[in-house]
Amino acid sequence: KQEVTQIPAALSVPEGENLVLNCSFTDSAIYNLQWFRQDPGKGLTSLLLIQSSQREQTSGRLNASLDKSSGRSTLYIAASQPGDSATYLCAVRGLVGNQFYFGTGTSLTVIP
Amino acid sequence: DAGITQSPRHKVTETGTPVTLRCHQTENHRYMYWYRQDPGHGLRLIHYSYGVKDTDKGEVSDGYSVSRSKTEDFLLTLESATSSQTSVYFCAISEGHRREKLFFGSGTQLSVL
Numbered sequence: 065k066q067e068v069t070q071i072p073a074a075l076s077v078p079e080g081e082n083l084v085l086n087c088s089f090t091d092s093a094i095y096n097l098q099w100f101r102q103d104p105g106k107g108l109t110s111l112l113l114i115q116s117s118q119r120e121q122t123s124g125r126l127n128a129s130l131d132k133s134s135g136r137s138t139l140y141i142a143a144s145q146p147g148d149s150a151t152y153l154c155a156v157r158g159l160v161g162n163q164f165y166f167g168t169g170t171s172l173t174v175i176p
Numbered sequence: 177d178a179g180i181t182q183s184p185r186h187k188v189t190e191t192g193t194p195v196t197l198r199c200h201q202t203e204n205h206r207y208m209y210w211y212r213q214d215p216g217h218g219l220r221l222i223h224y225s226y227g228v229k230d231t232d233k234g235e236v237s238d239g240y241s242v243s244r245s246k247t248e249d250f251l252l253t254l255e256s257a258t259s260s261q262t263s264v265y266f267c268a269i270s271e272g273h274r275r276e277k278l279f280f281g282s283g284t285q286l287s288v289l
Contacts, residue, residue, distance in 0.1 A: 068218075098278060107180075107266055107280040108219075153218070155278070163234070164209075164278060168218040 066091045066158055070167035077144055078175050085139040085170045087154035092132050095157040099128050099139050102151045102169070111152075112139070144174045179203050180281035182267050188287045195254040197284050199267030201247075207270045208250040209278075210234075210242060212263040219266065225250055257288045 067090040077083050087097070096115045100108040112121045112128040114137070120129040127140040137154055153169040179202030189195050199208060210222040211234075221234030223242040231242050239261060241253045254261055267281040 100280075105283075107282045108268075110277045110279060113277050155219075163221060164219075166219040168216065 066094075066156060066163075066165040068154060068156055068165045068167040070152075070154060070170050072170060073168070074171040074173075076173040076175060079144060079146060081144050081174075082140070082142050083144055083172070085141070085152050085172070087137040087139070087167055089135045089137075089156045089165070091158065092135055093159045094132065095159060097128075097130055097137050097154060097156045098164075099126075099137075100153045100155065102153060108153065141172075144172075146174045146176050148172060149174050180267060180269060180279060182265075182281040182284050184284060185282065186285045188289065189257050190289055191258060192256050195257050195286065195288075197252045197265055197267075197286070199250045199252070199281060201250075201267075201269050203269060203279075204247060205269040205271050205279075206247075208244065209268040209270075210240070210250070210252045211266045211268060212236065213266060213283075214263050222252065222265075254286075257286075259288050262286060262288045 069088045094116050098113045099111045101111055102108045114121045114130040125142040130137045151169040151171045155164045155166045157164050181200045183198045207226055209224040211219040213219050220236045222236055222240050223234055225231045225244040243251045265284045268278050270276045270278050
């Protein structure tokens, strides 16, 4: 069974800092990997989707990379802002079945 | 934002009572999913549907049933609620081809007392 891990579970940084969130998975047989943001009491919002054939995706201040062979993805946030404070989750979609496997998330706090 | 509506948003019920949660989408997406989110476990798939009347189990399906009689509606039923089913329940949708994004509703907070 696919296992998805996100470390650290929580991260606190001063405003303006660049930061990296990590996601690792045990089975490299994936269709894609998706990064989500979740605000307290809310649903998940899709940030970036990387197909298995891609190396990275960018959206504004966000850049996600994928190294399928090593089972790792990173989400890079440039020039962090207090509004970036949220929990960030990654999920991989396996080749078999129709299952998404989620990490437990990294809770990010950006201090003004 | 994807047009996904979950109802109710909050519910408190007693052990042993039946509970039905509703997910309604306006995107005409083929795939619909029910997840539960619990501290320390992340999101876990309960059931999913790949078309009208076509459903399949996820990793935590025991104690839950689903129905999809229309493309836009996906119902999750707890036949006899237990305290272990206290959780936040999320509905999600995707177009279906395996390369598409997953979109989520706002969730239902369910408390079983």
